[in-house]
Amino acid sequence: MSNNQLEGKIALITGGRGGIGRGICERFSTEGATVYAADLAKGEGEMPSRVQYESLDVTSESNVHSLMAKIESEQGKLDIVVNTAAIEIEKTIEDTSLQEWNNIFSINVTGTFLVSKYAIPLLRKADGGSIVNFGSYDGFIADPGLSAYCATKGAIHALTKAMACDYGPEGIRVNAICPGYIDTPMLQSFFGESGDIESLKEEVRNIHPIRRYGTPKDIAGLVAWLSGSEAGYATGQLWVLDGGLSAQAQQMRL
Amino acid sequence: MKNNENKVALVTGGAKGIGRAVVERFREEGMTVLACGRSARPADLDKAIDWHCVDVANLEAVEALRDAIKKKYDQLDVLVNNAGIQIEKTVLDSTDEDWDLLMGVNAKGVFYCCRSFMPLMIANGGGSIINIGSISARAADPEMALYNASKAFVHGLTRSIAVDHGKQGIRCNAICPGWILTGLADAAFELASDPVAAKKDALARHYIGRFGQPRDVANMALWLASDDASYATGQMFTVDGGLTAASPVNPGLF
Numbered sequence: 001m002s003n004n005q006l007e008g009k010i011a012l013i014t015g016g017r018g019g020i021g022r023g024i025c026e027r028f029s030t031e032g033a034t035v036y037a038a039d040l041a042k043g044e045g046e047m048p049s050r051v052q053y054e055s056l057d058v059t060s061e062s063n064v065h066s067l068m069a070k071i072e073s074e075q076g077k078l079d080i081v082v083n084t085a086a087i088e089i090e091k092t093i094e095d096t097s098l099q100e101w102n103n104i105f106s107i108n109v110t111g112t113f114l115v116s117k118y119a120i121p122l123l124r125k126a127d128g129g130s131i132v133n134f135g136s137y138d139g140f141i142a143d144p145g146l147s148a149y150c151a152t153k154g155a156i157h158a159l160t161k162a163m164a165c166d167y168g169p170e171g172i173r174v175n176a177i178c179p180g181y182i183d184t185p186m187l188q189s190f191f192g193e194s195g196d197i198e199s200l201k202e203e204v205r206n207i208h209p210i211r212r213y214g215t216p217k218d219i220a221g222l223v224a225w226l227s228g229s230e231a232g233y234a235t236g237q238l239w240v241l242d243g244g245l246s247a248q249a250q251q252m253r254l
Numbered sequence: 255m256k257n258n259e260n261k262v263a264l265v266t267g268g269a270k271g272i273g274r275a276v277v278e279r280f281r282e283e284g285m286t287v288l289a290c291g292r293s294a295r296p297a298d299l300d301k302a303i304d305w306h307c308v309d310v311a312n313l314e315a316v317e318a319l320r321d322a323i324k325k326k327y328d329q330l331d332v333l334v335n336n337a338g339i340q341i342e343k344t345v346l347d348s349t350d351e352d353w354d355l356l357m358g359v360n361a362k363g364v365f366y367c368c369r370s371f372m373p374l375m376i377a378n379g380g381g382s383i384i385n386i387g388s389i390s391a392r393a394a395d396p397e398m399a400l401y402n403a404s405k406a407f408v409h410g411l412t413r414s415i416a417v418d419h420g421k422q423g424i425r426c427n428a429i430c431p432g433w434i435l436t437g438l439a440d441a442a443f444e445l446a447s448d449p450v451a452a453k454k455d456a457l458a459r460h461y462i463g464r465f466g467q468p469r470d471v472a473n474m475a476l477w478l479a480s481d482d483a484s485y486a487t488g489q490m491f492t493v494d495g496g497l498t499a500a501s502p503v504n505p506g507l508f
Contacts, residue, residue, distance in 0.1 A: 161499035168461025168496045209420030214485045221482030230477065233470035235462050236499025237492050244420050247413035247488025 005228045007032035010075045010126070012067075014058050014115055015085030016051075017043045019184025020134070023216025024082055024223050025051045031224055033080070036071060058085045058111030068118045078122035080227045081131045083112040088149045088186050096148050108152035109159070116163060120172070128171040130227045133160050135176035137242050143190075153178075157238050164236030173235035175226050180242025181213040209244030258480060259284035262329045264319075266310050266367060267337030268303075269296050271436035272386065275468030276334050276475045277303060283476060286327065290319060291337070310337045310363030313370075320370045330374045331381045332479040335364045335408075338386060340438050342445055345399045352400060360404035368415060372424060380423020384478050385412050386471075387428035387490050389498050397445075409490055416488030425487040429474050432494025434466040461496030 011028050015021040016037025022045075028035045029048035037047065038056035047053060054070070057063045071078055086108045089100055112133055123129030138146060139153035160176040167174060181187060181204060191197055205212050222241055225231055240246055263280050267273040268289025274296075277289045281300055289299070290308040299305060306322065308315045323330055338360050341352050364385060375381035390398060391405035408428060415426040433439050433456060446452035457465065474493050477483055492498060 164496045165461050165500045169463055171463070173462065209417045210425070210485065210487050211421050212485075218485035221484075222477075222486070225477045225482065230473040231493075232473075233462065233464075233466045233495050234474070234493050236496040237494075239491065240489050241486055242488075243485050244416040244425075244488035248417040 004032040005224065005230070006080070009033045009079040009227070010036075010071070010077060011080035011082065011227070012036045012038060012071065012078060012115070012119065013082040013084055014038045014056060014111065015083075017041065017053070018084060019186060020179070020182060020216045020219050021082075021084040023220040024084065027217070027220035027224050028080075028227075031228075034075070036067075038067060039085070056085075058083075058115055059106040061114055064114045064118050068122060072122055077125035078119055079126040079129055081115060081119045081123065081129070082223055082227070083115055083131070083133045085111050085115075086134060086152070088146065088190065090145050090149075090190060090192070091147070092145055093147045101148050104148045104152055105155075108149075109155045112156060112159065116174075120167065123167075123172050124170060128229075128232070129173070130231075131163065131172065131174045132223050132226050133174070133176040135160065135178040135238055137178050137180040137240060137246060139178060139238075140240075141246060146190075160238065161236050168235055173226075173231070175231075175234060175236070176238050177219060177222055177226070178238050178240045178242070179214060179219055180240070180245045181208075182219060183213055183215050187213070207245065207248075208242075209248055212243060214241065214243055258476075261331040261479070262286045262288070262323075262327050263332035263334065263479065264288045264290070264323065264330060264371065265334040265336055266290055266308075266363070268305075269293055269299075271438070272431065272434060272468045272471045273334070273336040275472040276336060279469065279472035279476050280332070280479070285332070285479075288323065309359075310335075310367055311358035313366050316363075316366045316370050320374065323371075324374055328374075329378050330371055331378070333367060333371050333375070333381065333383045334475055334479075335367050335383070335385045337363055338404075340398065340401045340441070342397050342401075342442070343399065344397050348400055356400045357404055357407075360401070361407045364408055364411060368411070368426075372415075372419065375424060376419070376422045380425070382479050382483070383412075383415060383424060383426040384475050385426070385428040387412065387430045389430045389432050389492060389494055391430070391490075393498070395442075412490065413488050420487055425478075425483070427478050427483075427486055427488070428490045429471055429478070430490050430492040430494070431471045432466055432492070432497040433460070434468055434471060436468060439465070459497055459500065459502075460494075461500060464495065466493065466495055 017039035035051040038054045135156045136153035138150045164174040269291040288304040290306040295305040388405035412428040
């Protein structure tokens with residue numbers, strides 16, 4: 001497909017300096033969008049062209065509110081919101097403290113709620129807006145020791161459908177991408193100290209029908225499609241992107 | 255990986271409706287496009303389209319088409335299994351002839367095409383198979399028993415091909431269109447006691463405020479055919495304007 005599919009579009013990407021967020025910012029930049037990459041910290045590395053860093057704590061209502069005010073004064077509208085900001089806690093529920101539980105929900109779920117809530121008035125000012133949330137493969141099928149994370153992603157799936165129903169009549173489309181195993185710092189953390197990391201990675205690759213795990217670039221390709229006019233009829237859906245992992249039944253080691 | 259301009263694609267059921275839109279969309283992207291159908295070449299078809307008169311339920315005809323593609327192009331990158339028919343009957347009303355006709359095209363035809371064309375795709379490093387599934391495979395449309403079942407077959411076959419042939423570079427996905435305005439949808443409305451009221455009610459259940467167009471499905475097919483989708487496999491991607499995101503119990507419509 002030709003470049004510049006998002007020419008003239010104004011986009012806000014939360015978690016824009018994280019693994020997947022960076023991939024989306026790069027892709028949006030080549031597609032001609034003006035991008036606000038919002039995150040807790042700017043981190044290392046250069047920003048792609050037309051990508052502007054904004055400090056944002058998605059759990060803070062006042063913080064979200066002032067960022068929207070800034071975008072409104074600079075652009076007068078917002079075409080695209082991508083709610084990427086999320087954390088993972090690798091624990092069972094017994095080991096998860098109430099504070100940890102509330103923390104992951106406030107970032108993964110409340111953050112998506114707050115950013116979407118205050119973005120809607122700006123999306124109305126665009127000619128048809130798009131929100132892309134981040135659900136997960138884990139919202140359908142659990143990974144062991146990841147209970148709170150799985151629960152937040154299930155919540156995002158339901159929220160996505162509800163928002164699609166409520167705002168579809170105003171031309172605002174809402175979808176969620178559900179990544180499988182994507183090569184990011186979060187995945188490295190999930191692999192953790194599990195013995196021989198290279199043989200573990202090889203095994204994970206081989207479980208995938210497509211024989212590799214995903215990259216932020218793979219995710220960015222779908223975000224770009226869902227955010228553009230080609231996807232004008234796509235709304236309320238959960239888009240699983242996992243290299244065929246969830247198409248395959250669990251394999252017994254016989 | 256190849257750019258779209260270097261790809262050779264085959265679309266079954268390419269004379270009208272969704273298939274025709276896919277043919278035209280692929281052609282706009284510069285692909286070499288072959289299309290087939292049971293009828294003679296449509297008079298208004300772009301001269302650049304390589305048309306073949308083929309009934310996908312006829313193995314000899316499918317294999318002859320394969321031989322022709324091998325001889326002329328020695329390459330096939332994208333296969334869109336779109337040919338499909340619909341019979342509006344319950345199980346009790348369905349005859350053996352209905353079964354043979356519908357399952358011949360919707361199930362056996364997809365199997366024949368996948369089996370016949372996949373070796374050519376694999377020989378060139380792989381490719382993308384795009385099947386047309388349906389939202390009716392997940393929740394049944396009344397009085398469409400064999401059609402619903404045939405689409406569930408398509409979903410199962412899609413996952414199997416993704417799982418079995420992913421390591422050979424084959425990606426296989428299905429698109430599940432909602433109500434797309436084609437001859438099939440009009441035929442369904444005509445069955446209603448009050449077709450005008452039925453259409454109004456159906457429209458209200460599409461949260462995006464319109465019915466789908468064949469081009470909406472073609473846009474999704476183009477994305478799945480492209481290298482942007484290189485991690486997408488084994489999935490059923492629904493494009494339905496929000497229809498299946500919502501509960502059918504909608505008090506606003508009563």
